[in-house]
Amino acid sequence: MDVAVSRGSLRIGIAAEDFLPWIGRDKSGKLFGFEVDVAQDLARVLGVRPEFVETPFADLLDALTAGRIDVIISAYSITTDRARLALFSVPYGQTDYYLLVDGKSLPASASDGDYDVEGYKIGVIADTIGEDIAARSFQKAEVVPFPDDNASREALSKGEVGAIIAATPIPNFMMMMEPDRYAIGSEPLYSSSEAVAVRPDSLRFINFIDEWIEENQASGRLQAARDYWFDSLDWEPRATGENEADIEKPAQ
Amino acid sequence: MDVAVSRGSLRIGIAAEDFLPWIGRDKSGKLFGFEVDVAQDLARVLGVRPEFVETPFADLLDALTAGRIDVIISAYSITTDRARLALFSVPYGQTDYYLLVDGKSLPASASDGDYDVEGYKIGVIADTIGEDIAARSFQKAEVVPFPDDNASREALSKGEVGAIIAATPIPNFMMMMEPDRYAIGSEPLYSSSEAVAVRPDSLRFINFIDEWIEENQASGRLQAARDYWFDSLDWEPRATGENEADIEKPAQ
């Protein structure tokens, strides 16, 4: 914390891959998304400039350990594997993972087990929790890794895979757009909590971050941000690069 | 923690201002209120004598930093500004802030925005979260600071201001007493969590305090204390100095 304050900037590790509504780039390459807002607010309360260090998702923990970044703020789920090398804050988000099925490939079914058949392809994003979930949940189906969320969704859309592992709110958005085509299982395959990660010796910093999250939760500001990014598509013109003047920003 | 234990007393920073049911003085000047009970219980489990250091609310953080007190227990809300200079425990309370309106000055309205008009006066307690909330929520109305809760309520009662920012349970008590006169908006303007604050190097102490709060929450003792102070007026004779023998104390 003191290092960032004396440097005058917070080095934020954020995924180089697009993963909207969490993380994306507009047509000019400018970062935006829920995680970007969260990170900017942390820099603001620290009184420093946010310095985004775009890093492949799979390399974020290495970048933290090596000191190239001060924090990971990147829809980063708490796992014991990661907790071996990082301290986590209290969670500021919760994500459910569903099997999102293209009804063209197999009929919608009440049981996810019905999709675990030879020759059925399930798309995942490589090196994420989704890949682990697929490996655990499906033994017969083929798990196909994609470099990022766009590639995985495109493969589903083109019929190259029959289903993908998708994190909320993505399944909702897909079903809204093509309600006759996509369906999800009734139960999430997995759920995880997202938090800020810092280096293991930063106990003081993590306590500060915890209180910032507590304040934003108690005050309702965190929920307002979640409503904008996860329960609306008001942010979508920002992704497609339409006139900024038309874009409705979240109330802060 | 060790310092307080070897000294044999816990130096508790508590607001010098009255703010019942959290903090008040009876006719003999003796401290009482929800926060006083909380602080006395912490001293008890530490096995030391509680030593209350009555300090203007706005000076509590300075007193903690300067080492004049060991802890702040004073309906002290978690904010990132304060977390820069103090460690907070897990919350032991949650407070909602409402606009409490005198129906004589303006008719009760469904929207708090209807009160944000030129010439309308809204009373707040100076240097508290209420003052920040008013500044953020009302641009046209005049925000009038008062030294303490009594002064702010008296100004409302005398018609010197049209409304005040009031923390639960105060709006309920006011509306109980004069149901035809006072009203609140349907949504709180803000909510905050109250916790114990210690110096930033006291990680061990804050963990002990967290477990004490956890035990009191799990066992229902904290809720029993809240019921007595925030959902009843059984404590009121203590404020007016009536015969102590008649006063019903909370079950512990």
Next chain:
Amino acid sequence: MDVAVSRGSLRIGIAAEDFLPWIGRDKSGKLFGFEVDVAQDLARVLGVRPEFVETPFADLLDALTAGRIDVIISAYSITTDRARLALFSVPYGQTDYYLLVDGKSLPASASDGDYDVEGYKIGVIADTIGEDIAARSFQKAEVVPFPDDNASREALSKGEVGAIIAATPIPNFMMMMEPDRYAIGSEPLYSSSEAVAVRPDSLRFINFIDEWIEENQASGRLQAARDYWFDSLDWEPRATGENEADIEKPAQ
């Protein structure tokens, strides 16, 4: 944490007394129960061998302080008394304590106070929270300590005591087996939270343990384990030593 990792084993303090479904031994003396599963999973995520150090419940804190064990995982409730000498993790369990009454000795009553009469005997397990609860809740009845849960339940069954203090899910199991005989009060006498305890200087270790609990809670794995141990009797053949092949194990 580092000590356990470099040693290659986690020394787990667990009660020497039986207390199923938390802790028990099968006919061959092998440990099993909810707490055993919890402890084995912690060793697994640390990548080390679990080494159970069976210790009388009342001596667990001494064993931790003396360094004979690394952690206490033993249905160990958070109390401020214990927090003076140990760091606790976030809770991974919650237990309610009821007065479990034998309807043969006194008729079932709506109020626990009706059982607080001269000559009435209430059994407890010595040196546990149950003994403290009985001492606080009953002044006239005689509180009779037993060395462990089996002895306390046997005394109730034989009519040697009229009631016992029993922790969930034990009252449910007893009432399931003899619905016409046993009854409980409508409200728990007390509730507590169970957590992992480590030495006070192990702040880094407790953070790792917190994240492991957070992950297991978010993913639903902790609830699945609780369902197996606390809401079913599928584990019972393991206690009676029946053919292991017939035993249904919890889904992990």
